Amino acid sequence: MKKLFYFILTACVLMNISCEKDFLDVQAPSSVDDNFVFGTPEEATKVLAGMYDIWHDLDKNLYYDVVSVGSDSEHHPEPYSAQARHIPMGLFPVPYDINDGNALNTWNEGYEIINRANIMMRALESNPEYQKAVTSGTANAWTQLYGEALCHRATNYKLLIMYFGDVPYFDYPITSTAQTDTLGFTVRDKVYDGEIAALKKAAPLMYRLGGNLTAERFSGNYADYLTGRLAFDAAGYQLRRTDFDYGNITFDQWGQENSTWKAKYVRNTNWQSYMQTAKEYFLKVVNNPGSAYLIETDTRGAKFDNPFQLNFQKLLDLEVSPESLFEAGYTRTQNSDWPYSWGRPSGGAGSNDHPNKCYGQGRINPYYIFGDFDPADKRRDVTACFTGNTGKAGEILMSFARGNREKGGLASNKFDESRMNDPYIPRQRQSGVNWQQVRLGEVMLDLAYAAAATGDEATAKTYFKKVRARAFSAANQATKVTAYVDGMSGQTLLNGIEQELKLETGGEGKRRWDTILFGTFPKHIQEMRNNMRAMIAGLETNGYYTFPNGVQISSFVFTKNLKIKDVDPGLDLLTYQTPAGLTESDSKYPVLVPGWRGTNNGWADYLATLSPALQKNHIAIKGMFRYIDPASAEGLALLADGYVKAPWGSNLVANKVEYTDDFFLGYPDGSFAAGVPPRYIMPLSYSTLSTSNGNLTQGYGHASE
Template sequence: MKKNKSILILSFLASALFLSSCSDYLEPENLSSISEAQQFDSTSDTFSALIGVYAQLGGDDGYGQRLSLILTHSGDDFRTSGNYNCNDRRGVATFGACSTNTELNGPFSKLYTGIERANLVIKNIPLSPVMQSGTADDKKLMDRYLGEALTLRAQYYYELIRNWGDVPFYLVPASDVAEQNQPKTDRDVIYDQLITDLEKAATLVPWRSEGGTTSNRISKGFVKGLRARIALARAGWSLRRSPQVMAQGSNPQKYYQIALDECRDIMNRTGDHSLNPSYESVFRALHTNAQDATNEVIFAVGAFGGGVRTDSKIGYYNGLKHHDNSVWKGGGGINALPTYFYEFTKYDLRRDMNVGIFTINATNQAELAASNSWTDSKYRKSWTSITGPSQTLAVDWPLMRLSDVMLMFAEADNEINGAPSQEAKNALLAVRNRAYAGNLGQVGAIPADKVGFFNAIVKERLLELGSEGLRKYDLIRWNLLASKIAETKQKLTDFINGTGAYANVPLNIYYKNSVYDPTKTAQQNIAAIDVYTIGTDKSQVFYLPNQSATTPAGYKSIAWRSGITATYITDPSSGYAQYFVPNKRELLPIYFEYIQNNYNLTQDYGY
């Protein structure tokens, strides 16, 4: 399961230097001035220190599970499976987490550990003797390391802000801070500093093609993409402390312009990153630690080693469900809302990648799944080489893809110009054209007015970026979370009643088991399932009323529309977004121990 990439192997070297032994989220590393100086007296030692910063991306508390899969739900696409408990992952997904929820403890701590490690690198590189008397090439390399550390620190702070809002802000190592117990800093202040830092980092870090960079190492493309993402967050809405309401950031046009410029720079570097003609291939590559053919994945968190600190449970915790007695075993921890499946048309190739409507049974066959247990489907244990009970699969997590950049560009362009330019329309159209490859006549018209185009972007990001940990935060920065939750509850009600857009959705579908071949495409897997129809194309069965009043001989019945009842919306233990409260639950509570340990840190937001 180990990846043959030096950047990941060397993380073991760095962990010995930077391991924290204290439960506090920010603790001085207690390095003497001599040992700290020695750590940065050569390019090789500095690189080891930098790997220690990268190392905080992975593992269970990082993007190997919690930051990618648990803290990111629910939006209007997915929810965590199981019943509500304020102290576990279901509490997070239903917007009802308690401050004692242990899912919140590790990620908060891990992010600040990453910031502390980054601060050590950022402080010491300019002081290094390499920067005073090294060769020009060595100085250039040290500058690159500095740019990467600035970018990682920005990513860690961005993650803290999008989950917890205002947080304590440290730009120097803990050993240089007189008062460890810092109060919260307004997020706009932090965002502005990160935007400045990333502007500098972009001058130091090479493009992918210039630096021999894989998707597991930061390139200029990711620096610029992250700067655009943070600029859009700065321009957008967020839950404020005083008064406790959703409010937009100041001077949004300034930040839309930053996002526009940065995204355009990335899009112009077609030799570095371009859309992969195959949507599925992008995610297949993540399962084998490979670079996708066109480098659409700009940056992915590498997973390796089989341990909770460095590997990932992506594809085991989430993804297509494989029965415990199947060859693979795993998946199913995240459920797709049944209405999400119907946001896609039958011509959209992304539908069967984003929503898993079948499961792998104990004899490794594919069976249709009831609509209350559909899953995300971009991640599948059966797409790895790992079988049996193993939970760590070394599947990488994509932090940024080019299609995301293109849609950010189109969004910023529309906001700046008051309507989309042709360039913005082309960016949206390119994403849609890939989704409808082979059926371009079904793409539809691109709106030319500001409101219509914005709504098209909101919809396209839902379809393109499903289960990639972005949707909830997109809805928050657009100030649409409350309205989309209400809209989704109405859609679920219509789904249950078979009204409106769901008038022709069948109550039940009749099918036979099929051979599951993981080498086939997602669309081929669905097409292989024998579904019962009368005189119509089998692909239409999901969009037609019941094909029979009773179960036909030789077929099995699966609950389709009948798989969802009113309790899916109203049950206190399992209802969708049951505990969401506007102007309160857009953010998570801080784990109680951090409040106890820092007398200047407040809980806020009604927790």
């Protein structure tokens, strides 16, 4: 996004040689003089820069394949048979290539960062200025750098556990293969404990957000969050091997052991102690946030009243959001996947189009959007896009036919290159939009969950309400926020917070891992499949389906292409949001509902070069949330007015197997009732196994070669 300090510095100096035949594939220093490298904070920053640079590539790998598309609210756009990545996303219904490149890269790059962090931390520990600061308990540039390196290490261990389960753990530099000759798996609880303890010491000596320290670097705020989140993860349900010795650690178990692939779905019986730590450190974040704050007011002027959307607009405006604790920072001309893979799709070319191609990897479950959201919730239309970009500065109705770009179903509307002040058109995947990885909205809901889980319902409700409040207008606060939250207690409260996280973070790739930790992943898979079947059956039988919240989805919607200025000369979809109380009788309703769509104003000159038909670049939509019978007086009037019946839910019917049975194909009907554990752990590669001297073995029923 911005021209970050670490992108203009020299490449990381710790890239001299690789440990040959090292299953960790870490990179070690050879003749590097650590005293020179870390002689000044500026020189040490160069090493840190290399870690951030690797991180930009690392966490996209399996996030792309599995995390962002494998929940009850998010899915992949293409048919199940189209790509091998659907196998791990769908919980391994068939054997999987253990040498998958994205999994191997995640493993290798994760350990590369971990070892670089250890090398840097070891060098800093002998620095007199660092030692003085630690002794006095005063933060300085050296303790900040040490903390950033530790955050890199802890973040990568967290990630590796999420994907691979128990992993090798070391908190010291590895400079030769001899150090890994006997290194095997470490019980993940010990990894969590080790990193939590280290972060507790380092976080108070890091700078808080503010001044020259933005959320594009790890801060004391992020370190506190990471401490809490590691504890939160440690408290949760995870898949564990039954052919592995966990020592004296005991577990609470969900369902049955799977004797075929030797695993069980459990949580540490000491989970409440971890949750207490999570609560303590999440409170540190919200009580001492530095310059970060939850966006609760829309500051864009009278036409706007959606603080939730403003957070994402900041990113599209190439600004660090004040709600962010950490954003992976990107510059223009640097390859990234925002919005290309997780934004509003575009049918444009790879370069010099309006906007360029946007594939739309992460898609949004239609039942989630139509059925889970209260119709008054301001987050709904921000979360899902109902129209995509043509690539010729126009709108196109999304399609539930399987495919990509405008096909594949609803996509995320949180990242839309059309909404950028200055869209970057020279080349796709180079928009400069940052990846917001942690923001205060989700931290507050994690805090609410941890507080509720440890019996502190007052704190839980305080932060539950705080996040939910910005999603509703002032007129709805009493009923849809205060009474809604206050009516919950015990397990109902925990369920309510889990649902709020789903509503808050849709399309951001948070849901899959959250539900795994909550122990609700199996239940939600079956519920999602049942809900989708009911919706599709209604569409097939009646031409529409009515959700419990009163919203309807129809087989067809009515659409008409038009010029937005013909509706209202003052109307501008980029600087005008759907006003509260807008009724269907208003002439602006068809172009403002669903909201947060349109095309960029800066492309007016380009539009003028197109044919008159293409200059009608916006779509008026009627019947998106309410069934309109085509044979009724209303339907006939719309057809007479130039509207056409556009396929909508009918494409769900035509692809019903893809949207039901093929979702989580490796967890078929009956699995939840039978207590079958969900197999989400990725396999280790052959190269990792074969170079580990037998210290690492394949688990969870995956092949070894």
